[in-house]
Amino acid sequence: xxxxxxxxxxxxxxxxxxxxxxxxxxxxxxxxxxxxxxxxxxxxxxxxxxxxxxxxxxxxxxxxxxxxxxxxxxxxxxxxxxxxxxxxxxxxxxxxxxxxxxxxxxxxxxxxxxxxxxxxxxxxxxxxxxxxxxxxxxxxxxxxxxxxxxxxxxxxxxxxxxxxxxxxxxxxxxxxxxxxxxx
Numbered sequence: 001x002x003x004x005x006x007x008x009x010x011x012x013x014x015x016x017x018x019x020x021x022x023x024x025x026x027x028x029x030x031x032x033x034x035x036x037x038x039x040x041x042x043x044x045x046x047x048x049x050x051x052x053x054x055x056x057x058x059x060x061x062x063x064x065x066x067x068x069x070x071x072x073x074x075x076x077x078x079x080x081x082x083x084x085x086x087x088x089x090x091x092x093x094x095x096x097x098x099x100x101x102x103x104x105x106x107x108x109x110x111x112x113x114x115x116x117x118x119x120x121x122x123x124x125x126x127x128x129x130x131x132x133x134x135x136x137x138x139x140x141x142x143x144x145x146x147x148x149x150x151x152x153x154x155x156x157x158x159x160x161x162x163x164x165x166x167x168x169x170x171x172x173x174x175x176x177x178x179x180x181x182x183x
Contacts, residue, residue, distance in 0.1 A: 072173045074151050075164040089128070089177050090164045096177070097126035102133050107149050114153060122159055122183050130166060132175040147174075154178060 077086050088094060100117040102110045114131065121129050131154075136144025154160050159181050166175040 073165045077162040092167050094128040096130050099130040129178050135174045
């Protein structure tokens with residue numbers, strides 16, 4: 001190792017000019033007392049009230065936005081359902097155990113019939129059912145009402161694991177296969 005070279009007065013003056021005034025630091029820790037306190041978490045009562053208001057909104061009758069055309073193909077999976085389950089459902093790999101045809105019903109009548117059908121299907125331990133809702137194209141001047149309503153009802157139903165438009169041989173986009181939770 002070589003010995004340290006002494007710093008010339010010119011170099012020292014140049015360094016001090018470049019650095020400017022320097023204050024020594026006595027404490028290198030951050031003072032946390034000046035920080036704002038974290039926001040309080042909502043109380044259990046307010047969480048329950050929020051949950052109640054969301055559930056009430058979900059259970060209300062369908063709005064006009066819910067009845068807008070949903071597109072040709074319908075598909076939905078609840079949280080935790082693997083994509084492979086939906087693929088199998090779409091390809092008709094699950095055997096159909098029951099079916100209901102909602103043609104000719106009003107939206108209100110169809111809701112009652114569908115709710116009763118799903119309840120009976122679960123009681124009979126059916127896991128895969130078909131719902132025929134039609135395409136709603138008979139009246140060219142009106143948008144389909146039953147198909148988007150069925151789409152919304154099924155998404156809101158806790159017994160439904162997944163659903164998708166049926167294969168052409170089972171009604172195509174005028175019907176859906178529905179996979180139900182085990183009872």
